[in-house]
Amino acid sequence: MVVVYSKRKDGQLEEIGRSEVTLNSLNPSWMTKISVQYQFEVLQPLLFQVFDIDLHLHDVSEKMLKLEEQQFLGEATCLLSEVVTKRDRLLTLKLGVSEHNLPNPSTFGDLTVQAEESAGSKAIMEMVFRCSDLEIKDLLTKSDPFLLISRISDSGMPVPICKTEVRKNDLNPRWKPVILNLQQIGSKENPLIIECFNFSSNGKHDLIGKIVKSVAELENMCHRQNNEHFFVPVSNAHECHSKEVLKSQLYVEKYVESNRHTFLDYISAGYQLNFMVGVDFTASNGNPRLPDSLHYIDPSGRLNVYQKAILEIGDVLQYYDPAKRFPSWGFGARPIDGPVSHCFNLNGSTYQPEVDGIQGIMSAYISALRNVSLAGPTLFGQLIGTAMAIASQSLADNQQKYFILLIITDGVVTDFQETIDAIIRASDFPMSIIVIGVGGADFKEMEFLDPNKGEKLESSTGRVASRDMIQFAPMKDVHGSGVSTVQSLLAEIPGQFMTYMRTREIQTVSI
Secondary structure (H helix, E strand, O other): OEEEEEEOOOOOEEEEEEOOOOOOOOOOOOOOOOOOOOOOOOOOEEEEEEEEOOHHHOOOOHHHOOHHHOEEEEEEEEEHHHHHOOOOOEEEEEOEOOOOOOOOHHHOOEEEEEOOOOHHHHEEEEEEEEEEOOOOOOOOOOOOEEEEEEEEOOOOOEEEEEEOOOOOOOOOOEOOOEEEEHHHHOOOOOEEEEEEEEOOOOOOOEEEEEEEEEHHHHHHHHHHOOEEEEEEEOOOOOOOOOEEEEEEEEEEEEEEEEEOOOHHHHHHOOOEEEEEEEEEOEHHHOOOOOOOOOOOOOOOOOOOHHHHHHHHHHHHHHHHOOOOEEEEEEEOEEEOOOOOEOOEEOOOOOOOOEEEHHHHHHHHHHHHHHHEEEEOOOOOHHHHHHHHHHHHHHHHOOOOEEEEEEEEEOOOOOOHHHHHHHHHHHOOOOEEEEEEEOOOOOOHHHHHHOHHHOOOOEOOOOOEOOOOOEEEEEHHHOOOOOOOHHHHHHHOHHHHHHHHHHHOOOOOOOO
16 A cells, blocks of 8 residues: 655655555555645755555555554655656655665565646636726726736635736726646645735735625626625734725626646646746846855855846746756856956856756855956846857757746846836746846836736837746745745736746647
């Protein structure tokens, strides 16, 4: 019998399922399917333990078996992403031991794990929302509302999964269709938080009201043509969860379910996610030799904010790139005896920006700190253009690749329009951009980069981005309790990937 555990963030094991008992076999093949909720944005360690069940217990239900009374035959671990990224979703692991004291470690054998997406996870839900009688939040005009839909994580924190466009000056808005899939929501019965905000250009959007409903309940609202009143939480010393019900109402005008290719269909068909990094070397980071610098390399091994961001994003993305050759650049520094460069290879090479693995990025970053002089200003345009050229060449070569550029910066960009123009050109190519702000700067002016904080970007020629493919978040929000901002940023990547595939009408090949 196999027992499957997931490892929680705190290191604790949680049993998620047991196979059936296969009788008298040294080469068993188990049929029981064990369900695991796939989450792209986090590492999901799994532990498999194999037991020999005593003959006299073969009639006992697997769930009732006491494992400490069975003979332990070995265990193996892997990450869920290691299985789903295999073309046939098959991964063979060597069985071994960790805490169990067993002889002859060479005789434990192998364990092959196969993953398959449940049929239900291919379901796509398309909904059209509208509201009536929204509260006026602006002094001189009506509200500019948009909806933000979030799922509730295991830790109880909301994770944004979808956002509508902003409807200008409208108290009875009707938004474009919202498309959700089961991978995003987990289950049609899971509660979703639907919040209506009044858009503000400074990023501090006012909450108009919220409701909490599952997709199943939203479907029911549509079929019955019911509405739901928004509410706002009320601070009350006597009642922790008090709320005020508003006159404003939410309607589900349309609900349609259909089956489509999923993100994992494309991954299993051979598509890769390629990680790219751009690091800010401007002088505002402080002298790298001093402990108060954002670039300080601590002899004790404690990571600085740049290293933390690279690790947290890279640890997740590396499993979707078999070659693990990551283009890595710096910007805003003066290489030895040269002018200020706004895009130089971290590894010091003239022609090749790629390094081997996440550790290769870390080593090249530390090496670059010794070989460049911090300067400025903070410019993104050339960096985005260089990354876009790689994505463009990959597209021209018909490679099955999608690129994710991580930019880590300690300041506000000074080439606003050049950056916007580069982003809008990049939206036509297979790539996403994640920008993380580090240090104590006021990043309010950077929120123009994130469509979740505003409207679609417009180029100097009046063109808008063909899709949402860039996000921004300050690092100070990253390492709090519950869901990190980095996880929230990564959670949007499969959706951005799928939007690109749909707009390009790229189908997966048969597997």
